Amino acid sequence: MKSVFLIVATFFIAFLLTILTMPNWSLWARPEWVLLVLIYWAVAFPEHCGVLTAGCVGLLQDSLTASPLGKHMIAFALITAIVVAMHQRFRMYDLWYQARFIFLFVVVEYLVFYFVDKLAGNSTMLPMLFAPALISALIWPWLMVVLRGLRRQFGLTAKI
């Protein structure tokens, strides 16, 4: 029960950070908060927080960013599936090595966005995918430490 509360609360904050008003020039530098939190919980509790959670979270993210419904859903479900499959290896990596994987995951996410946007007839800007990927990778070690601290505060055990 406590774990459900914590997971919902962290997602809530991630959603807030996603829609927080930011200056126009910095919009490309917004980390993929929701995806990062999702990856953390998928690694920590792969049996509770898996593809189904990813789908629900992605649907809400679609609504929040006015994307065609299903865009974030596909990307999140795909990445979570990969993360769940490799969660034991991922736990063994050190923080900056994990960050490199985060970079790759966000690149994959934006490739899915590109694909979906092309199909839906929206305009796309592929070169811009590296900005959020880089920022997300840089923010990951800190976010990871914060989430781990929170999880320990709540007395939940996992190996990350």
Added chain:
Amino acid sequence: MLAIAVALLILGVTTHKLTPLKSVLMDVSTPLYYLSDMPTAIARWFNRMVTPSSALRFENNQLKAEALVLKGKLQQLNALSMENIRLRELLNATPKVPGRVLLTEVIAVSPTPMHHYVIINKGKDHGVYEGQSVIDQQGLFGQVVEVARESARVLLISDEHHAVPAEVSRNGLRVVAEGTNHFFKLNLPNIAPTSDIQEGDVLISSGLGGVFPRGYPVAKVTKISLEKGDDYLTVQARPFAMLNYSRHLLLLFNSAVVATP
């Protein structure tokens, strides 16, 4: 999960069947929008608290003077619109009835630069409907594209998926003003080089698409050029509405759809 997502995507992109689902999802996210607006709301409240009363008195006097001037102009306008209605009756045309308006406030803006929209704090509960026109104090702002119970999404005229049927106020030349995803730029495609259009021309909404009422200022033509090898002019215009500043907006109620109170 992937199959569901793909099904949703196909349904959403090709049909309008997902509108109820979108509305429900927006209901879910409305509290998030209100919460994300909280820091600015608190900052504004604090600002109001620390403003000295002399400044408030000064502002009050200014506003009173402005109201007086505007009311004076309105007297003229009333007479003119009555005359207009009489003339239209003489022509057997349908009279234009001024509709109701509703004041609303922006509580969130688009988190990505690829879409231009804002979230407003009025929704289905206040009678807001899809396709409703939105203006700010300077000109045409956008239209409502998604309605939840307590909030609605307004697509700006600068979004690249948006186009306004407009006309040059000087001579009635019909144009279409397309958004470009830049706040200060609209494109006017397919204008023949022989057309009578100049820099500085004012574009007003023409009412042709059936969405926007006629006569609201849309943009001012800023740049006209004929590129070598092009058949049409390259025309750019700058919207009057302060698309990335305005906080208070007006929702226009179409009198044909909603009876004026």
